[in-house]
Amino acid sequence: MAYNKLHAPPPAPAGVPYQDDEPLPDDEPLGHLPAAQTQAPPATNGGLVLKTECEFPALGRSASYDKFAVLVHAKAPADVARAPLDLVTVLDVSGSMEGQKVELLKKAMCFVIDQLGPDDRLSMVSFSGEAIRLTPLARMTDAGKASAKLAVGYIVVRWTGTNISEGLRVGAQVLADRRYKNAVASMILLSDGGDTFKPKGPGQDLVPPLFRQAATRPAPIHTFGFGADNDAAAMHAIAEATGGTFSFIENQAAIQDSFAHCIGGLLSVAVQEARIAVTCLHRGVRVQEVKSGCYASHVDADGRTASIQVGELYDDEERRFLVLVYVPRARPAESVTRLLKVICAYRVAATGQAAHAAAPAAIIQRPLELTDGMATPSMEVERERVRLDATQDIAAARVAADGGQHAGAARILESRLKAVEKSSATGACEALKEELQDLSARVGDRREYQQTGRARLLAGMSSHAQQRASASSSTTKAPRAYLTPKMEEMVETSRRQNRKRQHPDGQFKQIKLDLSD
Numbered sequence: 001m002a003y004n005k006l007h008a009p010p011p012a013p014a015g016v017p018y019q020d021d022e023p024l025p026d027d028e029p030l031g032h033l034p035a036a037q038t039q040a041p042p043a044t045n046g047g048l049v050l051k052t053e054c055e056f057p058a059l060g061r062s063a064s065y066d067k068f069a070v071l072v073h074a075k076a077p078a079d080v081a082r083a084p085l086d087l088v089t090v091l092d093v094s095g096s097m098e099g100q101k102v103e104l105l106k107k108a109m110c111f112v113i114d115q116l117g118p119d120d121r122l123s124m125v126s127f128s129g130e131a132i133r134l135t136p137l138a139r140m141t142d143a144g145k146a147s148a149k150l151a152v153g154y155i156v157v158r159w160t161g162t163n164i165s166e167g168l169r170v171g172a173q174v175l176a177d178r179r180y181k182n183a184v185a186s187m188i189l190l191s192d193g194g195d196t197f198k199p200k201g202p203g204q205d206l207v208p209p210l211f212r213q214a215a216t217r218p219a220p221i222h223t224f225g226f227g228a229d230n231d232a233a234a235m236h237a238i239a240e241a242t243g244g245t246f247s248f249i250e251n252q253a254a255i256q257d258s259f260a261h262c263i264g265g266l267l268s269v270a271v272q273e274a275r276i277a278v279t280c281l282h283r284g285v286r287v288q289e290v291k292s293g294c295y296a297s298h299v300d301a302d303g304r305t306a307s308i309q310v311g312e313l314y315d316d317e318e319r320r321f322l323v324l325v326y327v328p329r330a331r332p333a334e335s336v337t338r339l340l341k342v343i344c345a346y347r348v349a350a351t352g353q354a355a356h357a358a359a360p361a362a363i364i365q366r367p368l369e370l371t372d373g374m375a376t377p378s379m380e381v382e383r384e385r386v387r388l389d390a391t392q393d394i395a396a397a398r399v400a401a402d403g404g405q406h407a408g409a410a411r412i413l414e415s416r417l418k419a420v421e422k423s424s425a426t427g428a429c430e431a432l433k434e435e436l437q438d439l440s441a442r443v444g445d446r447r448e449y450q451q452t453g454r455a456r457l458l459a460g461m462s463s464h465a466q467q468r469a470s471a472s473s474s475t476t477k478a479p480r481a482y483l484t485p486k487m488e489e490m491v492e493t494s495r496r497q498n499r500k501r502q503h504p505d506g507q508f509k510q511i512k513l514d515l516s517d
Helices: 100-115 140-151 166-176 232-242 252-266 379-402 404-423 430-443 444-466 485-502
Strands: 049-054 064-073 086-090 119-127 131-133 185-191 221-226 246-249 269-280 286-291 297-299 306-314 318-327 334-348 353-359 362-365
Touching: 049 334, 049 353, 049 362, 049 379, 064 269, 064 286, 064 306, 064 334, 064 379, 086 100, 086 166, 100 119, 100 140, 100 252, 100 485, 119 140, 131 166, 131 379, 140 430, 166 185, 185 232, 221 232, 221 252, 232 246, 232 444, 246 252, 246 444, 252 297, 252 485, 269 286, 286 297, 286 306, 318 334, 318 379, 334 379, 362 404, 379 430, 379 444, 404 430, 404 444, 430 444
Parallel strands: 086 119, 086 185, 185 221, 221 246
Antiparallel strands: 049 064, 064 318, 119 131, 269 306, 269 334, 286 318, 297 306, 334 353, 334 362
16 A cells, blocks of 8 residues: 655644544434444344352352352343444654554554544544544544545654653543543554653553543553554553553564454444342341452451442443352251342443343252262362452562562463463463463573563453453463454454555465464
């Protein structure tokens, strides 16, 4: 693809509001789908589905149990109308992006533009030593897409340093100054290096003040570390602090597929503001702990109620949480103990309507004596425990490797892999096992860890904490964890385009895919 050799426009004066976002359509239906998505089958699920599953189906009547696990499983509806998106892309154009990197970035941005619909809006920001807003937040009509693609030609490399903080500040201002707001908003940050304008720190200091508190945050920031020299720790910290995901693009040629992966999710938001409420039913049952990863949870002082702030869910996306409860001994005539009532209040993204889902009450049998089969543990609960333990060890391996204990980091991951293989849920953990194998091979050597291992560990931590697939390129053959059908469809669209670009005569050769199936 050829691009015009244009000069970048001058930066907007500091402090001037960007109150020039294009108005939203008044008469068109909310959540207009791009042409590529209008052929989706009709919805087969009317709303979010909420389920519970107990660690064991039964406990002896005379037994009490500490930290008995109840799995809470929420799944968004599939193939439903989506809400329109406000997207701001913040793109590194510092000197290290010169050559193939910036050309691949331009092609990837044109792909993103093509996937947006006329109700979606896009603004592009580029940064090196300073940040420039290339386009205002404009609707992606045919004219809007043409204008945005022309602006891609303005992207030129500038050898003036890497000011990630300033790029994020300008991107944040675009979102904060909106006069109109689509139902879904997000920011994408891509950089291949570290910030050269601030002392190296934990990364959270690069986050704009407006994004640091969930109550005021206009959107999550999804970060992409491009190549071996990116500051993975800072990029992970930015995503973690704003509710986004961190992805590591190890293979430069995979940038378009990586963006496609992210866009496939953002263009399929089905549920917003989801909040799970847990209430104990039996008077002796108490919630002791909630295992919710990065999602804020709260247990009331008396242990009788708890809540989890889930937020957004993509089309057909799932979340799993473990609620640990105290189960008292049953009364002499008590054959069943009703443990928990679980409900989820949420907003339908496409319509803005409030909705709720309720799971059947979590109950267990209380026989006088347990018989065969009653003590069989739940495979789904065990699978979630395995995932949580592995997530904890991935984080521990990162701490060890950052401290120079590379052999120790590898041992942590190898030990966890053996534990997963011995688990009764091992058959449902193929992707996790391959991930642990891959990570253990990358942390044992100092040079490999610095080049790829740290970034891969952090991308894994981000994905598991969010229970959302990152767009990191992968060598695993097992199905990717947390990947949704809409993400897969968008990545396949990207790959088809790449195949046509490389083989326009239609005689496709076998191409090694940059992202695992």
